[in-house]
Amino acid sequence: MEIIKSKKEYDVIVVGSGAGGGMATKILSDAGVNVALVESGPYFDPANPDQQTQLKWPWESPRRGAGTNRAFGDFHMSYGDWSLDGEPYSSVDGTDFKWWRSRMLGGRTNHWGRISLRFGPRDFKSKDFDGLGENWPISYEDIKPYYDKLDKLVGVYGTKENMFNEPDGFFLPPPKPRLHELFYIKGARKSNVKVMPSRLSVLTKRINNERGICFYCGQCDRSCSVYGDFSSSSCLVIPSLKGGKVDLYVNSMVNEVITDNNGRATGVSFINKENGKDYKIKGKIVVLAASACATARILLNSKSKAHPNGLGNSSNLIGKYLHDTTGAGRGVFIPELMNRKIYNEDGVGGMHVYSPWWLDSRKLDFPRGYHIEVSGGMTLPQYGIGWNPNDFNKFFGLRTGGYGDSLRDDVKKYYGSTVYLSGRGEAIPLKENYCEIDPDTNDKYGVPVLKFRYKWSDYEYKQAKHMHDTFEEIAYNMGGIPLGNKPTKKDNYGISVPGEIIHEVGTTRMGNDPKSSVVNKYERLHDVDNVYVVDAAPFVSQADKNPTWTIMALSMRTSEYIIDELKKQNV
Amino acid sequence: MKRRDSIKTMFLGSIGASLTLESCITSEDKTVLDQVWQYNYGRTTEELKWDYKVLTGKFFSDTELSTIEKIANIIIPPNEYGSIKDAGVVELFEIIAKDFSTPAHNQYGEKVLRRGLIVFESICNSRFNKSILECSDEQIKSIFDDIAFSDNKDEDLQEAIRLFAVYRGMVLTGYFTSEIGIKDLGYKGNTPNVWDGVPEEILKDYSVSYDEEWISRCVDQSKRNNLAEWDEDGNLLT
Numbered sequence: 001m002e003i004i005k006s007k008k009e010y011d012v013i014v015v016g017s018g019a020g021g022g023m024a025t026k027i028l029s030d031a032g033v034n035v036a037l038v039e040s041g042p043y044f045d046p047a048n049p050d051q052q053t054q055l056k057w058p059w060e061s062p063r064r065g066a067g068t069n070r071a072f073g074d075f076h077m078s079y080g081d082w083s084l085d086g087e088p089y090s091s092v093d094g095t096d097f098k099w100w101r102s103r104m105l106g107g108r109t110n111h112w113g114r115i116s117l118r119f120g121p122r123d124f125k126s127k128d129f130d131g132l133g134e135n136w137p138i139s140y141e142d143i144k145p146y147y148d149k150l151d152k153l154v155g156v157y158g159t160k161e162n163m164f165n166e167p168d169g170f171f172l173p174p175p176k177p178r179l180h181e182l183f184y185i186k187g188a189r190k191s192n193v194k195v196m197p198s199r200l201s202v203l204t205k206r207i208n209n210e211r212g213i214c215f216y217c218g219q220c221d222r223s224c225s226v227y228g229d230f231s232s233s234s235c236l237v238i239p240s241l242k243g244g245k246v247d248l249y250v251n252s253m254v255n256e257v258i259t260d261n262n263g264r265a266t267g268v269s270f271i272n273k274e275n276g277k278d279y280k281i282k283g284k285i286v287v288l289a290a291s292a293c294a295t296a297r298i299l300l301n302s303k304s305k306a307h308p309n310g311l312g313n314s315s316n317l318i319g320k321y322l323h324d325t326t327g328a329g330r331g332v333f334i335p336e337l338m339n340r341k342i343y344n345e346d347g348v349g350g351m352h353v354y355s356p357w358w359l360d361s362r363k364l365d366f367p368r369g370y371h372i373e374v375s376g377g378m379t380l381p382q383y384g385i386g387w388n389p390n391d392f393n394k395f396f397g398l399r400t401g402g403y404g405d406s407l408r409d410d411v412k413k414y415y416g417s418t419v420y421l422s423g424r425g426e427a428i429p430l431k432e433n434y435c436e437i438d439p440d441t442n443d444k445y446g447v448p449v450l451k452f453r454y455k456w457s458d459y460e461y462k463q464a465k466h467m468h469d470t471f472e473e474i475a476y477n478m479g480g481i482p483l484g485n486k487p488t489k490k491d492n493y494g495i496s497v498p499g500e501i502i503h504e505v506g507t508t509r510m511g512n513d514p515k516s517s518v519v520n521k522y523e524r525l526h527d528v529d530n531v532y533v534v535d536a537a538p539f540v541s542q543a544d545k546n547p548t549w550t551i552m553a554l555s556m557r558t559s560e561y562i563i564d565e566l567k568k569q570n571v
Numbered sequence: 572m573k574r575r576d577s578i579k580t581m582f583l584g585s586i587g588a589s590l591t592l593e594s595c596i597t598s599e600d601k602t603v604l605d606q607v608w609q610y611n612y613g614r615t616t617e618e619l620k621w622d623y624k625v626l627t628g629k630f631f632s633d634t635e636l637s638t639i640e641k642i643a644n645i646i647i648p649p650n651e652y653g654s655i656k657d658a659g660v661v662e663l664f665e666i667i668a669k670d671f672s673t674p675a676h677n678q679y680g681e682k683v684l685r686r687g688l689i690v691f692e693s694i695c696n697s698r699f700n701k702s703i704l705e706c707s708d709e710q711i712k713s714i715f716d717d718i719a720f721s722d723n724k725d726e727d728l729q730e731a732i733r734l735f736a737v738y739r740g741m742v743l744t745g746y747f748t749s750e751i752g753i754k755d756l757g758y759k760g761n762t763p764n765v766w767d768g769v770p771e772e773i774l775k776d777y778s779v780s781y782d783e784e785w786i787s788r789c790v791d792q793s794k795r796n797n798l799a800e801w802d803e804d805g806n807l808l809t
Contacts, residue, residue, distance in 0.1 A: 042615070050613065051613045052613050053612055053613040055761060055762070055763075056612045056613070057750070057753070057761065058748035058749075058753075059659065059748060059749050059750055060610060060611065060612045061610060061612050062610050062622060062625060062626060062662075062666045062670075063625070063663075063666055063667060063670050064663060064744065064745065064748040065748070066667070066670070066671075068621075068670050068671065068673070069618050069621060074612065075612070075613075079615055085617075148805075152801075155799075157790075159788045160805060160806075168805055169805060170801045170805045171805065171807070172790075172799055172807070173788060173789055173790035173791065173807065174788070174789055174790065175766060175768075175789060175790055176766075176767065176768035176769070176781065176786060176789045176790070177768075177769075177781070177785075178769065179769045179773065179774075179777065179779075182769070182777075182779045182781075183779075185782075186779070197785070197788070197789070204790045204795065205790065205794065205795050205796075205797070205799050205809075206795065206796055206797065206798050206799065207798070207799050208798070213795055213796065215763035215764060215765070216763075216764050216765065216766035217760065217761060217762070217763065218760065219761075336777065341773060341776065342756075342757040342758065342759055343759055343769075343770055343773065344759040344760040344762070344764055344766070345760070345766070345769070346760035346761070346764075346766070347766050348766075378758065378759075378760075379760075380758065380760060380761050381747050381748050381752070381753055381756065381758060382748065383744055383748060384744060385743070385744055385747045385748060386740070386743030386744050386746070386747045387740035387743065387744055388736075388740070389739070389743055399720055399721075399722060400720070400721050400722075401719050401720040401721045401722075401736070401739070402719050402720060403645060403646045403712075403715050403719045403739065404645070404646070404647075404648065405647075405648055405650070407646070407647060407739070407743060408647060408650070408746075408755065411743060411747060411756065412756060412757070415756060
């Protein structure tokens with residue numbers, strides 16, 4: 001087999017261009033470090049009209065936006081979803097795990113919900129509170145300066161609330177609540193559930209002259225063409241390319257970290273997806289940011305004499321402690337919101353208000369909390385609108401179904417009258433939940449794929465049950481009617497399938513002890529002094545907070561550490 | 572490279588070497604290219620290949636398409652905004668029949684969409700000894716009166732009731748995702764604007780108001796262009 005080798009040696013090779021890889025590329029290259037950024041998908045710029053989906057109308061897609069090619073619909077900005085042609089994965093023992101892969105410059109930051117929450121002091125030391133899981137080897141104070149820099153560099157709106165475990169930051173002002181959000185505020189307060197402005201990385205105000213300001217189309221999931229929301233592609237990688245310090249390799253699937261006889265990394269090998277050829281590039285340092293499971297896969301597939309069971313895997317913990325956020329949701333029909341007067345209420349691409357975790361877990365039968373997200377309103381029609389035009393007739397003793405002009409009126413009558421409540425909670429990381437190499441299956445590039453084993457524990461089921469109890473109470477207090485049946489034990493309380501919330505973390509967890517962790521507190525492999533991991537794999541636990549903000553703050557911190565090491569010529 | 576040319580290159584590259592020269596484009600290919608061009612919505616090369624598959628070939632016969640149009644016009648009759656034809660509903664049936672063709676879709680085109688026509692035709696035939704196209708609107712409505720409502724428990728009609736619900740869903744979704752349907756619905760967004768809260772008269776209609784403390788911290792849109800600056804405690808100064 002022909003392998004094409006490049007003579008150039010980079011200071012740092014970064015694998016993956018999402019939140020972690022994009023941030024590392026920016027911090028390293030700004031400091032003058034020579035970086036090779038290797039991305040498995042194509043180049044993507046939300047400002048490129050050939051790639052843009054923002055502001056498209058549903059009829060601009062022949063299938064009116066239906067989810068045939070993209071799981072969340074044609075206009076959703078992710079190349080790839082829970083399945084990729086020719087790149088399978090499986091689950092064992094009747095378990096199920098769904099693995100989302102976005103193969104494009106910027107990765108999942110092009111479609112994410114922009115919910116940008118800091119982990120709080122408790123989140124780094126949860127074991128001290130409930131004896132479960134493991135503490136992080138760092139504290140909130142260690143990471144706070146990086147969250148602060150991140151807020152100013154990338155931008156996030158929110159408000160100072162002075163809550164113990166929901167740290168404040170440098171916030172842009174939030175947008176005003178929408179009408180259904182005012183209903184939610186009323187219902188939540190009546191239920192004694194804390195409610196406050198949400199915290200999203202959307203620019204409600206100018207933060208620099210390179211990025212535009214939000215123009216309220218409500219479509220952050222399509223990635224913003226004026227860079228008014230945060231995507232790693234538009235806000236980190238593309239600006240970094242202008243500095244001349246970064247060589248970008250696209251459509252390049254890294255399959256292995258190459259090591260020398262002493263077991264130190266010397267570079268990576270990758271397959272160019274366009275010509276099918278194998279390449280090797282050299283680097284003094286390798287930074288993995290391929291996403292928690294893809295990074296675990298690369299490390300486990302990097303076997304050598306020095307690392308017989310995978311690179312950095314002397315603890316045998318790579319792939320273990322995989323965990324995703326828990327999720328459950330319920331729709332609520334608000335009769336008062338029928339027959340709405342129509343005005344533009346797209347707002348930002350996501351909620352303007354939310355509920356952070358508001359209770360004391362010591363008084364509950366599950367240890368960790370959740371937050372509540374709210375959606376609804378008079379949103380842009382997409383494939384599926386009007387499918388059951390008058391289902392809500394049943395709440396008024398009227399017939400459902402029919403045909404003719406009245407259907408038109410029914411759709412208008414109920415348009416904008418549904419609110420959706422979603423709980424997003426913290427799971428306990430377990431060693432028994434993992435991904436590993438499936439020795440019997442290769443992907444279309446000939447590389448062994450992953451097999452998953454993931455089961456929720458009773459803690460998560462009880463948490464989901466609590467979410468549903470809360471949703472019902474808030475629903476009635478909003479003057480609404482909860483839709484469908486409340487899920488019971490038999491339906492696992494409606495909890496999401498692991499992986500469905502797309503927050504998987506934990507596969508190379510961080511710690512001080514090389515026997516019980518894979519990377520140290522600077523996200524460097526214990527076993528190899530020139531390989532780092534800056535995606536969500538090093539997470540010891542993930543709070544009920546969306547992981548992106550913490551991925552980026554940690555990546556910033558690790559990148560500064562790497563710059564220091566290079567300066568000291570320790571590498 | 573001009574945008575249209577770059578799409579053409581991507582597209583030709585994707586459908587094979589035989590078409591790489593401009594001169595080799597047959598008139599049929601040109602029709603397809605124009606069709607793909609009509610749908611210009613940020614596709615990847617793989618997605619363009621899929622669209623090519625969906626936009627070419629024929630699933631329904633012309634008679635079937637005319638039948639769908641007739642049914643659709645009774646489900647949603649034309650009004651001042653336009654008709655089923657203007658909303659492209661019949662084309663959507665044809666496209667979805669070919670598009671929903673992954674294993675997970677379990678032959679949706681054949682087992683659901685075409686099956687619907689077969690079942691509706693057979694009821695029509697047994698009642699009136701005529702095809703749907705030959706029946707009057709009144710005759711078709713008399714059938715719909717039996718199969719369009721979910722409270723009809725007649726066992727012989729359950730399949731027809733289930734399939735009619737799909738047809739109604741497709742017609743309504745097609746209508747309300749079309750240009751005229753969205754105009755009819757009255758949706759006002761998908762356009763750049765500076766959102767500054769729920770209009771005052773709407774707040775009054777619902778007897779709700781903005782909480783003073785909450786709103787005082789929200790964005791002041793007159794300052795949205797001022798570069799953000801904070802003091803060291805994170806208080807916004809601009």
